[in-house]
Amino acid sequence: MVLPKGNTLIEKVNLDFNDIRTHLENLEEEDFTGYVKFDLGKTDGVIFYKSGKQLDKAVEVEDGKVRLYRPDHIMYRLKGKDIPVSTYVLSPALLNIFSSLVALEPIYIDYSIKKKEIKSLMQAIFKEKYTGIVEINSEEGTNYLALDKGRVVFDNYIDGYGSIITGMEKYNAFMDNITASGAKINAFAQRSKELQKKLKEAEEELSKIKQLVVKKDAGLLSGGDQVKIDHYIMNEWGAPKGGSVKVQIELQNGKSFHIKCTGSGKLGGYILTNKGVMKKYQLQENEAVFVKPVLDEEGQES
Numbered sequence: 001m002v003l004p005k006g007n008t009l010i011e012k013v014n015l016d017f018n019d020i021r022t023h024l025e026n027l028e029e030e031d032f033t034g035y036v037k038f039d040l041g042k043t044d045g046v047i048f049y050k051s052g053k054q055l056d057k058a059v060e061v062e063d064g065k066v067r068l069y070r071p072d073h074i075m076y077r078l079k080g081k082d083i084p085v086s087t088y089v090l091s092p093a094l095l096n097i098f099s100s101l102v103a104l105e106p107i108y109i110d111y112s113i114k115k116k117e118i119k120s121l122m123q124a125i126f127k128e129k130y131t132g133i134v135e136i137n138s139e140e141g142t143n144y145l146a147l148d149k150g151r152v153v154f155d156n157y158i159d160g161y162g163s164i165i166t167g168m169e170k171y172n173a174f175m176d177n178i179t180a181s182g183a184k185i186n187a188f189a190q191r192s193k194e195l196q197k198k199l200k201e202a203e204e205e206l207s208k209i210k211q212l213v214v215k216k217d218a219g220l221l222s223g224g225d226q227v228k229i230d231h232y233i234m235n236e237w238g239a240p241k242g243g244s245v246k247v248q249i250e251l252q253n254g255k256s257f258h259i260k261c262t263g264s265g266k267l268g269g270y271i272l273t274n275k276g277v278m279k280k281y282q283l284q285e286n287e288a289v290f291v292k293p294v295l296d297e298e299g300q301e302s
Contacts, residue, residue: 001064001104001188003046004133004144005162006034006088014082020075023085028052032087033095038074039084040254045074048099050092057206059101068102068202073209073290077254090161093153097131097146101188103198104132108187118178125187126150132189136174139181143174149192208237209292212271216278216285225280226260228272229291234263237293249281250290257281258294 009032015023024036024047031052038045043062048055058071090098107130113121125134129150136143144164146153152171159167165174190198210233217228227247239245243262249271250256259281264272271291273283283289 001061001066001101001106001133001186002135003035003037003044003061003098003101004135004164005086006090006094006164007161009034009087009089011086012039012084013086015085016082017079020078020083020085023087024054027087028054032089033092034088034090035095035098037086037088038078039086040077043254045069045077047071047074048095050095055099057099057203061101066101066104068206070206070209072211076211076252076288076290079252088162091153091155091158091166093148093155094146094161094164094166097133097148097153100131100190100195100199102202103195104188104190106187107132107189108134108185111185111187113178113183113185115182116179118175118183121185122175125189129192130187130189131192131195132187134189135186136178136183137185138178138183140174140177145171147189205292209290211288212269212291214278214283214285214287214289215267215270215272217272217274224260224274225277226262226273227277228262228264228267230267230270231263231265234261239263239293246294247291248294249283251282252287252289255282261291 027049029052032049033051034049036047043060045058045060047058054071056070058069058074060067060069060074125147127150130147131149132147134145134147136145142163146164153166154168155166159170165171212229234245237245244260246258247261248256248258259277271289277283278285
């Protein structure tokens with residue numbers, strides 16, 4: 001899905017890491033509500049703010065797919081780079097929907113609406129009490145509607161945030177035009193109960209991601225293509241006692257790989273590996289990496 005823009009504060013401005021931190025500090029001081037998007041090449045990292053406070057969940061969008069991350073994970077990817085940064089203002093009601101993107105699923109994709117069909121289609125969406133975002137492509141261009149439990153999100157003072165329609169009069173006029181001309185829609189939404197379930201599942205998976213520091217071990221692991229982490233993390237993941245799991249390790253440059261992982265005592269915040277693994281996967285000693293267990297095809301940690 002395409003992330004709709006709100007009202008533009010800045011757009012595609014190249015900032016280095018220090019300037020990004022200053023920009024975010026300014027947003028906090030100004031009680032900013034909305035989101036900041038970082039162009040990471042193949043992906044977009046998105047951090048959300050509400051009344052100047054950074055939310056504890058962020059997302060990464062790649063080819064329309066949305067993954068949940070922590071803000072520090074996104075910030076880690078920005079170090080040492082000049083990144084195009086865009087910042088968009090949203091209302092608190094819109095922000096609540098945008099920050100739930102990871103739980104939304106497509107219900108209409110490139111669906112062509114004939115003349116006079118739009119109102120009946122929207123009524124069907126309202127009846128199911130969907131929460132999400134509807135993208136409408138018409139002769140007027142691309143516009144968006146935000147839904148909260150089957151109701152269009154309206155604003156008492158502003159008729160739109162970017163291309164998101166939030167004014168009642170503007171909405172009615174827009175719907176009349178669509179009724180007369182037809183359109184094509186994409187809708188990403190979720191029913192209320194399912195939304196909360198999906199968000200909880202995503203947050204549980206997020207809690208399994210650990211930021212650890214690479215440490216070289218010239219001893220026991222010197223001949224194996226594997227890593228070791230502290231037993232308490234393995235236990236937290238539900239790994240079998242004395243067993244192993246497959247993990248994904250993500251580097252600062254965004255590259256990742258899978259590798260066998262076993263537990264060890266008193267490693268704390270370190271991930272232990274050997275020279276061969278470090279060379280093969282371009283790991284640097286004392287480098288911080290993100291580690292998470294990998295699920296097999298049946299949804300179990302492998």
